[in-house]
Amino acid sequence: MVRRFSKYISLKISIMLKNYFKIAIAVLRRRKFFTFISLFGISLTLTVLMVLTAFIEKVTNPVYPGDKNSRSLYIKRLTYTSKKGWINSGGSSFYFLTHYAGSLKTPVKMAIVSRNTSSNAYVNNKKIVIDIKYTNADLWNIANYQFIEGKSFTPDQINKADRVAVISERTRNEYFGDAVTVVGKYIEADNISYRITGVIKNVPEIEEVFYANMFLPYTVAKSDYRNKDFWGDYSAILLSPSEQMVTKMRTEYEQMVTRISIPDNMKKDFDTLHSDADTYFETFTRGFFGNADNVGYVRFLLFMSLFVLLFMLLPTVNLVNVNITRIMERSSEIGVRKAFGASSKTLVYQFITENIILTILGGIIGVILTIVILQVINSSGLIPDLDLNINPLVLLYSLLACLFFGLLSGVYPAWRMSRLNVVTALKAQ
Amino acid sequence: MIRLQNIEKVYRTDTIETLALNSISLDIAKGEFLSIMGPSGCGKSTLLNIMGLLDTPSRGDIKISDQKTDHLTDKQLAQFRNQKLGFIFQSYHLINDLQVLDNVELPLLYRNTTAKERKMLATEALEKVGLSNRIKHFPTQLSGGQRQRVAIARAIVGRPEIILADEPTGNLDSAMGNEIMEILINLNRNEGTTIVMVTHDENMAHKTHRLVRLFDGSQVQ
Numbered sequence: 001m002v003r004r005f006s007k008y009i010s011l012k013i014s015i016m017l018k019n020y021f022k023i024a025i026a027v028l029r030r031r032k033f034f035t036f037i038s039l040f041g042i043s044l045t046l047t048v049l050m051v052l053t054a055f056i057e058k059v060t061n062p063v064y065p066g067d068k069n070s071r072s073l074y075i076k077r078l079t080y081t082s083k084k085g086w087i088n089s090g091g092s093s094f095y096f097l098t099h100y101a102g103s104l105k106t107p108v109k110m111a112i113v114s115r116n117t118s119s120n121a122y123v124n125n126k127k128i129v130i131d132i133k134y135t136n137a138d139l140w141n142i143a144n145y146q147f148i149e150g151k152s153f154t155p156d157q158i159n160k161a162d163r164v165a166v167i168s169e170r171t172r173n174e175y176f177g178d179a180v181t182v183v184g185k186y187i188e189a190d191n192i193s194y195r196i197t198g199v200i201k202n203v204p205e206i207e208e209v210f211y212a213n214m215f216l217p218y219t220v221a222k223s224d225y226r227n228k229d230f231w232g233d234y235s236a237i238l239l240s241p242s243e244q245m246v247t248k249m250r251t252e253y254e255q256m257v258t259r260i261s262i263p264d265n266m267k268k269d270f271d272t273l274h275s276d277a278d279t280y281f282e283t284f285t286r287g288f289f290g291n292a293d294n295v296g297y298v299r300f301l302l303f304m305s306l307f308v309l310l311f312m313l314l315p316t317v318n319l320v321n322v323n324i325t326r327i328m329e330r331s332s333e334i335g336v337r338k339a340f341g342a343s344s345k346t347l348v349y350q351f352i353t354e355n356i357i358l359t360i361l362g363g364i365i366g367v368i369l370t371i372v373i374l375q376v377i378n379s380s381g382l383i384p385d386l387d388l389n390i391n392p393l394v395l396l397y398s399l400l401a402c403l404f405f406g407l408l409s410g411v412y413p414a415w416r417m418s419r420l421n422v423v424t425a426l427k428a429q
Numbered sequence: 430m431i432r433l434q435n436i437e438k439v440y441r442t443d444t445i446e447t448l449a450l451n452s453i454s455l456d457i458a459k460g461e462f463l464s465i466m467g468p469s470g471c472g473k474s475t476l477l478n479i480m481g482l483l484d485t486p487s488r489g490d491i492k493i494s495d496q497k498t499d500h501l502t503d504k505q506l507a508q509f510r511n512q513k514l515g516f517i518f519q520s521y522h523l524i525n526d527l528q529v530l531d532n533v534e535l536p537l538l539y540r541n542t543t544a545k546e547r548k549m550l551a552t553e554a555l556e557k558v559g560l561s562n563r564i565k566h567f568p569t570q571l572s573g574g575q576r577q578r579v580a581i582a583r584a585i586v587g588r589p590e591i592i593l594a595d596e597p598t599g600n601l602d603s604a605m606g607n608e609i610m611e612i613l614i615n616l617n618r619n620e621g622t623t624i625v626m627v628t629h630d631e632n633m634a635h636k637t638h639r640l641v642r643l644f645d646g647s648q649v650q
Contacts, residue, residue, distance in 0.1 A: 341511025341539035422483040
């Protein structure tokens with residue numbers, strides 16, 4: 001009995017769905033302009049959202065070379081504040097990082113890298129801009145740079161202040177031409193020659209901490225790394241022994257910072273010193289949405305949610321509008337269906353199904369558009385070495401959001417339609 | 430088959446009350462072909478809509494196949510119409526987005542039928558109205574007479590006991606009108622379908638078993 005009933009129900013649903021689909025496609029084909037506007041709205045919204053998230057994901061979660069991100073914390077800014085409300089912020093000095101962050105017990109490794117400085121080199125009268133980063137040896141252990149040839153410089157070479165360099169594939173190609181072995185050769189930047197020890201696969205420029213065209217030992221930097229000022233050009237990456245220890249590492253750093261006394265030359269103007277050990281994502285949210293006291297995570301989420309909501313609301317309102325117009329045009333059909341046995345509920349289902357089909361179609365077009373646009377961005381060189389991909393989770397959420405808004409934009413018009421009196425509906429034609 | 434008792438229909442606005450039907454009582458027997466005539470605005474279509482349960486009377490009772498209909502829910506009404514009634518409208522009301530066959534299948538969609546059964550029954554209905562060679566056409570590719578024949582096929586496909594036709598020949602020339610009338614007469618004669626038809630045409634009306642005349646919402650004959 002139950003089996004027969006469920007067979008009956010599934011038969012009925014499949015008949016209805018097939019019919020709804022047929023009608024939906026026919027209606028979409030007939031009302032080409034409305035269909036175009038609706039599909040355009042949905043697919044464009046979805047495309048913008050997915051391209052944006054692909055971009056944000058790349059900025060906030062670099063896969064190459066930062067593959068140990070879940071175990072890492074980043075110390076990027078050092079901020080002085082005064083009771084008068086003055087805030088002064090900058091990078092940390094090599095001394096500050098080695099002396100204080102270096103004293104922590106939890107981290108197993110600590111990479112210290114400088115902000116990039118640009119240097120010009122000339123090859124065959126052609127100017128090449130090289131972004132230089134100074135680093136200690138732990139960068140090569142924490143970040144997983146892929147070496148196309150050679151290897152990184154050693155701690156011994158750093159200690160001896162050897163003029164050695166790791167360069168990027170792009171710099172190798174620009175400086176030496178394609179397909180040449182360059183390990184052992186010299187590259188000149190700012191009139192100083194450096195011996196190349198290795199060549200790495202390019203890193204996108206937006207991955208600020210990891211990106212450079214030329215990596216040099218911190219000991220050869222022009223600015224003296226022994227300078228005892230707290231401010232400087234450096235950032236640190238702390239690596240904890242495990243993901244579980246990250247929180248402990250953070251707490252240890254925070255507690256240590258509270259014990260640091262402000263240098264005498266700063267005491268006159270400032271009262272407090274702030275420095276945070278943030279995850280890669282938090283360095284991004286703090287940079288754009290936070291400050292010394294606030295990591296900006298909540299603000300970022302609020303901003304993004306509001307943005308997505310407003311952004312999705314536009315095509316939804318548009319769809320509601322288009323749908324109401326469509327209903328008025330189809331009132332004769334509604335009347336006929338009611339006369340021949342469709343209940344109001346059945347018609348509501350039909351209309352919502354049609355709307356969902358429309359939004360899914362828009363979703364599919366959106367995905368195709370996103371793939372094309374990401375390909376274009378990746379190959380355009382607009383942001384060098386950027387490799388944007390569709391995030392499957394974002395894709396899933398976007399399609400779910402599409403379905404949700406499809407449902408939302410269909411419910412009100414469908415409700416209005418179901419209340420349409422048969423006689424009035426039939427007279428409308 | 431259809432019993433109307435003291436049917437009244439009043440349309441109310443804020444300022445005015447219009448009596449569209451005034452105490453109409455009518456018994457229509459099974460297998461009867463009845464026509465309703467009267468000047469425009471006399472309430473013919475309103476009466477037909479009330480008989481077809483597309484509209485509700487302000488007062489009075491309706492019984493169809495010995496069943497009272499005033500307490501039926503929206504879903505039950507839909508089911509009742511689907512099983513018992515077939516409609517033919519003056520302006521055909523075909524769905525232009527669907528092919529002829531799909532239009533005719535429409536009442537069967539709201540029943541428990543397979544695609545195969547639906548196709549078979551719809552083709553059979555189209556054969557009866559002489560349009561089995563047009564199943565893949567769209568309504569806009571057909572003449573007025575052909576469209577009305579599709580509408581008849583749609584009305585009879587579910588084998589309803591009653592067909593309600595609202596000026597089925599109103600939009601057609603006399604030759605096509607006669608063709609449609611022939612189909613309806615044959616349907617009534619051969620299948621025993623009860624037909625109630627609203628018409629302006631005396632000739633058509635005289636071809637039916639009984640004629641009811643309305644004037645200003647009241648029955649005068």
